[in-house]
Amino acid sequence: MGIILTSIKNFFEPTSKLKSSPIQISFVPFNINKSVCDCGNVYSETILLQKFCKNCLFVYIKNIKNFDAYLDIHYKKHLGIEEQFEILSEGLYFKQIITNHSLLFYDKLYETCELCGHKYYGIICSVCYLISFTWVDTTSTIPILYLPWWDTHNQCIVCDSELEFKSNCQKWCSNCLIIYTGCRYCLTTNIIFGITNQSQCRKCKRILSIDINISTDNMTNVGKYFLEFNNHNYNQISNYVNNIDQNSNLLEIYNFIKKLSYFNFRIYSQIKENNEDYLNELIIPIIFIPLNNNKSTCHYCKQIYSMTSLFNQKYCKNCLNWYIKYATSNVNIKTVINNLDVYIKTPNTNCNKYEPRNLRDLNFCNQEWCEN
Secondary structure, X not given: OOXXXXXXXXXXXXXXXXXXXXXXXXXXOOOOOOOEOOOOOEOEEOOOOOEEOHHHHHHHHHHOOOHHHOOOEEOOOOXXXXXXXXXXXXXXXXXXXXXXXXXXXXXXXXXXOOOXXXXXXXXXXXXXXXXXXXXXXXXXXXXXXXXXXXXXOOEOOOOOOEOEEEEOOEEEEOOOXXXXXXXXXXXXXXXXXXOOOEEEOOOOOOEEEOOOOOOOOOHHHHHHHHHHHOHHHHHHHHHHHHOOOOOXXXXXXXXXXXXXXXXXXXXXXXXXXXXXXXXXXXXXXXXXXXXXXXXXXXXXXXXXXXXXXXXXXXXXXXHHHHHHHHHOOOOOOEEOHXXXXXXXXXXXXXXXXXXXXXXXXXXXXXXXXXOO
16 A cells, blocks of 8 residues: 655645754653663653653764754753753653643643743644644545654544554554554654555655554455545544644644544444445444443443433434434445434524534534533
């Protein structure tokens, strides 16, 4: 599955105030849970709970002149970085490294960016660090979120599942078919929503090889249907990224993506098993109601069932939301909506946050996180 990099040939600089390192930056892990560096030394921690190897960092600093051109490190310049580690290490942290805990420090840090002078809350300067989102042409079009920092999360950005680490710069979620690749020359991260065998750093343009094997009988149809299932999510991410400004908290993109109703591969695989004519078209069965009303969690998406007020009938809000979405959309995915007899009563038919869905002449908002 070769990649054609036509979609990212246009110039874009995710970290314009920093240069790509001439050698790999190996002193930080790609997995926040990793405790020992590849060199054998135990990782140290900064005040922001970022892990790093002192030994490999010192080696890097000694081998690289003007390391500040490649690394955005907060430390007391008059002490020198090696002295800073030994004497006052609690004041040192890396602005390019994001962990599971980084959002917790947003209100606790008010910084003046040492690269551009912009004042901001949190770790990441919204002027010097730019997020982008685009579709890259492969045998199918794959959306990629380009993060201008080194993402050390060990959980999926969508479903919170434990990530599988393939190397020191590659991890993935088999539940969502999302690949995470990091460039150790730029400390940037590509989040790829789909399966491909290579990606490209948005900054230095190096090709990043991907070694992900997925057991499926027809990857072409995975690209055709699975990505189409989530196309509206990708459009929302694109709109969110396009509306980021200099006052934005860049790390909020994690919270935004988690709120999306993502159609994961487990649901897709189970639907596919129920489709005998899968190669020609995909039909979504009625998956949001259990066969056993004593069940507490949805068989497909594993979320807790909701219950109707009149007859205490259990149903899955998430899967119902998906069902309505594709029954009322123009995508090439069919549903058996004509077999569904639903009575819907809502006090608010005019949602001012989301475009209403029209289902059998009933206008209502079916976004599960909407307050209306």
